[in-house]
Amino acid sequence: MKQSERWIKVGMGGAMSLMVSGVVLAFVTGLAAPALGGPNLLNNPGAEAGVAGSIVPGWNTTGTFEVVSYNAGGGFPLLTDPGSPNRESKFFAGGSSAPTSTALQTVLLGQFAGEIDAGSKGFTLSGWLGGFSSQNDHCDVSVTFYDSAGLAPLGQASIGGVRAAERGSNTGMLLRSVGGVVPVGTREALVIITMTREAGTYNDGYADDLSFSLGAACPCDLNGDGFVEDTDFTIFVGAYNLLDCADPSMAPGCPADFDGDGLVDDADFVVFVQAYNELVCP
Ligand SMILES: [Ca+2]
Ligand SMILES: [Ca+2]
Numbered sequence: 001m002k003q004s005e006r007w008i009k010v011g012m013g014g015a016m017s018l019m020v021s022g023v024v025l026a027f028v029t030g031l032a033a034p035a036l037g038g039p040n041l042l043n044n045p046g047a048e049a050g051v052a053g054s055i056v057p058g059w060n061t062t063g064t065f066e067v068v069s070y071n072a073g074g075g076f077p078l079l080t081d082p083g084s085p086n087r088e089s090k091f092f093a094g095g096s097s098a099p100t101s102t103a104l105q106t107v108l109l110g111q112f113a114g115e116i117d118a119g120s121k122g123f124t125l126s127g128w129l130g131g132f133s134s135q136n137d138h139c140d141v142s143v144t145f146y147d148s149a150g151l152a153p154l155g156q157a158s159i160g161g162v163r164a165a166e167r168g169s170n171t172g173m174l175l176r177s178v179g180g181v182v183p184v185g186t187r188e189a190l191v192i193i194t195m196t197r198e199a200g201t202y203n204d205g206y207a208d209d210l211s212f213s214l215g216a217a218c219p220c221d222l223n224g225d226g227f228v229e230d231t232d233f234t235i236f237v238g239a240y241n242l243l244d245c246a247d248p249s250m251a252p253g254c255p256a257d258f259d260g261d262g263l264v265d266d267a268d269f270v271v272f273v274q275a276y277n278e279l280v281c282p
């Protein structure tokens with residue numbers, strides 16, 4: 001990346017906050033937050049395991065939930081249709097006939113108990129969701145947090161609702177994302193994909209490249225005072241100027257690399273700006 005392509009010009013002094021505000025106006029809409037922090041905890045998140053039309057490894061399914069190959073014909077999504085850049089060869093679909101098809105997977109979170117109970121663990125649920133042409137068949141994905149007994153729901157978040165109007169009546173999938181703080185007491189998370197048929201006989205709720213990951217509850221609060229403000233921005237700019245997490249001058253753990261790709265770059269700046277705009281940590 002050329003330095004001239006980077007957004008922040010270090011050393012602007014008092015102009016920094018103003019510039020951040022301008023970027024908020026320009027970029028805060030239309031960008032889904034990337035998964036922050038840790039790895040994707042889902043098994044078979046992109047439908048690549050197993051065989052198309054057969055059982056779906058990693059997920060317990062109901063209805064006619066199935067895996068379909070891109071370019072399968074019959075109006076199914078093409079490899080060139082809107083969707084995940086990392087889609088590989090298969091996606092999830094609602095299947096041949098059921099008006100509602102589901103797939104669920106439980107993620108055990110006991111290894112994170114300490115941070116969860118301190119209220120310092122955040123989560124991100126994301127996925128590419130969509131449907132067929134002008135039909136309103138769609139996909140919703142929810143995560144519900146449970147205690148150690150697996151009985152009492154402690155909280156829930158969901159993404160979905162990518163109906164025809166949101167797709168411009170085109171076949172394909174759009175990225176949706178939601179995040180928050182993992183409720184205190186959580187020991188497992190139940191992720192449910194729900195495909196809903198609105199038209200025709202085939203349930204054309206589609207999904208690919210789902211992700212459920214945990215990270216810091218407020219990763220952009222780089223000095224840990226509960227707010228994302230100018231002090232954090234100064235720290236961020238220092239890391240942005242170094243760019244590479246491998247730089248010996250970078251803070252240990254490279255905390256400003258919010259999307260975990262090994263660089264502190266414009267993608268991280270977008271994440272920072274969103275948090276800066278909200279100011280107070282969740
Ligand atoms: Ca896939
Ligand atoms: Ca349909």
Ligand SMILES: [Ca+2]
Binds near residue numbers: 221222224227228231
């Ligand atoms: Ca702060």
Ligand SMILES: [Ca+2]
Binds near residue numbers: 256257259260267268
């Ligand atoms: Ca990064």
